[in-house]
Amino acid sequence: MTAHNPPQILTLRVMRNDKIADGIHVFEFRDPDGHPLPQFSAGAHIAIEVPSGLLRKYSLCNDPAERDRYMVAVKREVNGRGGSIDLIDHVKAGDHLKVAAPVNDFELPQRAQDFLFIAGGIGITPIMAMIRQAHTQGKRFRLYYLTRSPETTAFLDELSAPEFKDNVVIHYDGGDATNSLDLKPILAERKNREHLYCCGPRPLMEAVRRMTDHWSSAAVHFEAFSDAETHKPTDKPFKVRLARSGAVIDVPADKTILEALHEHGIDVASSCETGTCGTCRTKLTTGKVDHRDLVLADHERVDNIMICVSRALTDEITIDR
Numbered sequence: 001m002t003a004h005n006p007p008q009i010l011t012l013r014v015m016r017n018d019k020i021a022d023g024i025h026v027f028e029f030r031d032p033d034g035h036p037l038p039q040f041s042a043g044a045h046i047a048i049e050v051p052s053g054l055l056r057k058y059s060l061c062n063d064p065a066e067r068d069r070y071m072v073a074v075k076r077e078v079n080g081r082g083g084s085i086d087l088i089d090h091v092k093a094g095d096h097l098k099v100a101a102p103v104n105d106f107e108l109p110q111r112a113q114d115f116l117f118i119a120g121g122i123g124i125t126p127i128m129a130m131i132r133q134a135h136t137q138g139k140r141f142r143l144y145y146l147t148r149s150p151e152t153t154a155f156l157d158e159l160s161a162p163e164f165k166d167n168v169v170i171h172y173d174g175g176d177a178t179n180s181l182d183l184k185p186i187l188a189e190r191k192n193r194e195h196l197y198c199c200g201p202r203p204l205m206e207a208v209r210r211m212t213d214h215w216s217s218a219a220v221h222f223e224a225f226s227d228a229e230t231h232k233p234t235d236k237p238f239k240v241r242l243a244r245s246g247a248v249i250d251v252p253a254d255k256t257i258l259e260a261l262h263e264h265g266i267d268v269a270s271s272c273e274t275g276t277c278g279t280c281r282t283k284l285t286t287g288k289v290d291h292r293d294l295v296l297a298d299h300e301r302v303d304n305i306m307i308c309v310s311r312a313l314t315d316e317i318t319i320d321r
């Protein structure tokens with residue numbers, strides 16, 4: 001079970017599939033009869049059924065005030081599971097695709113006035129919708145956009161627009177980690193009660209999580225797309241004991257604790273299932289954990305576990321369920 005009702009499935013017309021940077025294409029979808037689309041807020045994603053039948057999630061990058069189109073930017077992931085290549089290589093303007101209406105696990109708090117955005121590579125996509133929404137709502141933001149080179153960087157034109165450019169720092173590392181931007185001074189203190197939103201490769205998000213351990217965890221938000229880092233080939237089976245009922249559940253090597261609980265009919269709320277939203281947070285009573293989330297601060301990891309991604313390091317752990 002998830003915290004969401006299943007989203008409405010729409011059949012939308014592809015209006016464009018255009019290359020906007022090396023290996024990155026932008027897609028635009030509209031209702032074939034010109035009807036308005038279900039509304040979304042910045043940070044929302046849609047799930048697209050690609051021609052092979054796989055369902056893939058992509059963050060919306062256009063202005064949430066637009067009701068007539070959805071736009072996503074897709075990186076052609078040569079080492080991915082094939083969804084992005086299928087979409088980029090086989091879908092053209094005029095095609096119709098099934099699209100699940102927007103869902104948002106990465107929403108901006110209404111009352112926050114100041115935002116710090118950190119985007120790595122294609123992780124810029126939800127951040128584009130966020131800066132557009134922040135601008136429309138008269139809120140303040142700073143954006144650090146970390147990428148390899150101008151050729152591989154999406155949205156350069158939009159980000160150099162007068163309304164954005166003074167708040168945007170684009171850092172090119174040339175593909176050399178020793179040229180990375182030093183984020184420590186940027187994250188040393190939380191200014192103006194800023195909310196931090198970070199989206200990009202897992203190592204970047206893990207580094208940002210470590211550097212913001214002294215921030216309120218409610219002010220630090222991550223968005224992950226891929227489950228590649230949360231399932232490892234070396235994963236082993238283990239047992240989870242439920243403290244309240246005494247039940248013991250087997251968690252196979254290829255399943256998460258959350259999946260194992262659901263298979264046993266145990267109802268646990270979840271949402272992102274990538275260790276970023278915080279919904280599945282559970283008290284840990286005994287056992288050692290391989291924490292794979294981006295939610296818990298170090299001191300919270302002693303007695304909490306995000307059961308959608310993290311696993312036991314011991315043969316058995318006990319959780320408060």
Ligand code: FES
Binds near residue numbers: 269275279281
């Ligand atoms: S469901 Fe989002 S962190 Fe587990």
